[in-house]
Structures are given as C-alpha cells and as structure tokens.
Amino acid sequence: MTTAPPAQGVRRHWDSVPEPVRRALAEALGAPVVRARTQSGGFSPGVAARVTLADGRRAFVKAVSAQANPHTPKFHRAEARNAAALPESVPAPRLLTTYDDGxxxxxxxxxxxxxQPHVPWRAAELTRVLDAVARLGRTPAPPGTRPAVDRLAENFAGWRxxxxxxxxxxxxxxxxxVRNAPRLAELASSWTDFxxxxxxxxxxxxxxxILLTADDVVFVDWPHAVRAAPWFDLLVMLPCVRAQGGPQPERVFSAHPLGRAAEPEGVTRALAGLAGYFLEQAGRPAPPGLPTLRAFQRAQGEAAVAWLRARLEGG
Structure with a gap:
C-alpha cells in the first residue's frame, strides 16, 4: 500500500500579501501584524501563517488570490460561511474577520x-481524535448546511x-x-440512500x-462541511489514517460507537463512492500550487479500496 506523502501546498509568505489587503485586515483586527510564521501543513496554496499583532494578540491568517489557484478562493469563501455558522459546542477556531476584494x-x-497529531499515527493520539469525532457525529448541523448527498453526488460517481x-x-x-469497476460503480450509485x-x-x-491542545481536539479548515449521517466523518477519515501509518480501518470503524450503529450495507456503498472519488481524482493532472495532492489521494484511494475489498469478500 502506498504511504501518503506530506499534505502540502505551495505556501507564500505574509509579506507577499498586497499592502491593501494587509491594511484592511489590520483595521478589522484592531492592530497590524508585526510577526508572521508560515505554517507548512495542509492542501491550501497561498498564505497560512500564525501572526502576532502589534498589541500582542495572536491570530491565524490564511489568504490566497486566484492567481495561486483558481479554485482556492472559492474554498476560502465557503470556509468563512461555514465557520461563522458553527455551533459554539464544536471544537473549532472562531472566525475573527474576513476580507474579499474579488x-x-x-x-x-x-x-x-x-x-497536529504525529504521523505515522500514535495510538493514544488517535484515540483522542476518535473520541472527538464521536462527539462531532452527534452534533446537529447548523441550518443551511448543504447535505452531503447533494454536495458530493458528483464526487462519489468516480467509478462511473x-x-x-x-x-x-x-x-x-x-x-x-479494473476488473470490478462496473460492479463498484453500481454499488456506489445508491450511497445517498444511506x-x-x-x-x-x-x-x-x-x-x-486536526490540532491537539492540552485538553481538547480542535478541527480546523471547514470549507467542505456538510449535513450527513453520524458515521460519515469517521468513514471519510479512516482511509487517510491508514495511509498515514494508522490501523486497519475496519477494526477501528467496527469498534467505534458511530460505526457500530451504522447500517453495514450503507457503509459499504458509501465507502465504494469514497474509494472511487479518490482513485478517479488521483488520475487527474495536479492542480496549481498543490504538488502532492494527487499522490495523497492515490494513497487514500488504495487504502479505501483495500478496506472495501475486505468488506465485500468478508476479509
């Protein structure tokens, strides 16, 4: 099985942000940025930096232009909407302000x-994260959150x-x-029913x-938030955990409270859709500013296919 490469976009430094953008953020935050430390992890080209303001306060800033990647501004806008709507009970950073000049x-x-958790995954850290995923899976989606079966319908048609x-x-x-692609396309066609x-x-x-603090687990980067079955996040997460040195997904899923409560047929059909998404995307050219994305998706796809095959063959 392929090991996932680092999740990295091509980062730009804070100084590369145009002066009018920095000035507008300073006004909204109440003080200018005096120090910025670029953060390397994550599939977002552009700026991602922990910053210190002139009055000593700290913030995390992400900024991008359409020149870096034509799709990323759309994701940033979606993240702003989703982050603003998150319930207070969700362990996520609070949105302070946004800027958008088109x-x-x-x-x-x-x-x-x-x-971030250690990679390869360590058992104790994974246990903490899985407990937090269980809490998230019991959190009602805010009004207006788009259903997963709507937002991801095209993505999960990869086998087709x-x-x-x-x-x-x-x-x-x-x-x-290759041999089972038609069967898997049919299997994935009704994932939305479950x-x-x-x-x-x-x-x-x-x-x-994911960020581990002294006493909590915090989930960051929310552009893809959806309304779904309680077990959906657990399913989507586990192939990546496996591709980054974690345990067999089936063992984790079947032992987790959200996994135990899930309809087995629905899990298999949704997993087929997820595996098809990763492998179909992995065969596309790399998008601008994201050199490791396709290899990362291939590693997730291989882990998802191995899990799917084991479920179908009773392994």
Missing amino acids: TWVALAFEDVAGR RIVDEGRGPGAGLDAWS ADGDMLAHADLRADN
Whole structure:
C-alpha cells in the first residue's frame, strides 16, 4: 500500500500579501501584524501563517488570490460561511474577520495553541481524535448546511467515470479495481440512500486538519462541511489514517460507537463512492500550487479500496 506523502501546498509568505489587503485586515483586527510564521501543513496554496499583532494578540491568517489557484478562493469563501455558522459546542477556531476584494480572499481565526497529531499515527493520539469525532457525529448541523448527498453526488460517481472512460492499469488502477469497476460503480450509485442525515460533518478530516491542545481536539479548515449521517466523518477519515501509518480501518470503524450503529450495507456503498472519488481524482493532472495532492489521494484511494475489498469478500 502506498504511504501518503506530506499534505502540502505551495505556501507564500505574509509579506507577499498586497499592502491593501494587509491594511484592511489590520483595521478589522484592531492592530497590524508585526510577526508572521508560515505554517507548512495542509492542501491550501497561498498564505497560512500564525501572526502576532502589534498589541500582542495572536491570530491565524490564511489568504490566497486566484492567481495561486483558481479554485482556492472559492474554498476560502465557503470556509468563512461555514465557520461563522458553527455551533459554539464544536471544537473549532472562531472566525475573527474576513476580507474579499474579488481577487484576494483572506480569513483570520483565533490562534489555537496546539499541534497536529504525529504521523505515522500514535495510538493514544488517535484515540483522542476518535473520541472527538464521536462527539462531532452527534452534533446537529447548523441550518443551511448543504447535505452531503447533494454536495458530493458528483464526487462519489468516480467509478462511473472510470468505467465510461475505459481507464485501466495504465491509469494507476490495480487489477482488482479494473476488473470490478462496473460492479463498484453500481454499488456506489445508491450511497445517498444511506448517508443522508442531520448531523454536522467536517468531510475532510486528516492529520493536517486536526490540532491537539492540552485538553481538547480542535478541527480546523471547514470549507467542505456538510449535513450527513453520524458515521460519515469517521468513514471519510479512516482511509487517510491508514495511509498515514494508522490501523486497519475496519477494526477501528467496527469498534467505534458511530460505526457500530451504522447500517453495514450503507457503509459499504458509501465507502465504494469514497474509494472511487479518490482513485478517479488521483488520475487527474495536479492542480496549481498543490504538488502532492494527487499522490495523497492515490494513497487514500488504495487504502479505501483495500478496506472495501475486505468488506465485500468478508476479509
């Protein structure tokens, strides 16, 4: 199985942000930035920095222009909407202010005194995160949160595109996936019948989107938040955990309270959709500013396919 590479975008430094953007953020935050430390983890090109303001306060700022990646400003705008709507009970950084001039989009959050989990995953840290995922899976989604079955319908049709395009081993697919692609496309076609729900899902939980503090687990980067079944985040997260040195997904899922309560057929069908998404995306050209994204998706896809095959074959 392929090991996931580091989750990294091509970062720009705080000084690369145009002066009008920095000035507007300073006005909104009440003081200018006097120090900035670039953060390397995560699939977002542009600026991601922990900053210190002139009055001693701290914040986390992310900023990007359409020139760095034409899609990332859209994700930043979605994150601003989602972060502003999160219930107070959700362990997430609070949004302080935003800036959007149509080209540059910037978000400032409270700075969290925490660190990402170790990779490869350590058992004790994974246990902490899984407990937090259980709490999140019982949190009702805020009004207006888009359903996962709507937002991800096209994404989870990856096997159908693989079949329609006649992709084979030369497209990075293993022999089992090529042979079973039509069956997997059919299996994934009804994932929406099971994954619908009213709970809040982050929908992109990875080690680089998690911070461990002294007494809590904080989930960051919320552009993909959806309304889904309680077990959806757990399902989406576990192939990445496996690809980053963690345990077998089935063992974790079946032992977790959200996994135990899930409909087995629905889990298998949603997993088929997730595996198809990762492998179909991995075969595309790398997007601007995200050199490791496709390899990261391939590692997740291989882990998801291995889990799916074990469920289908009773392994």
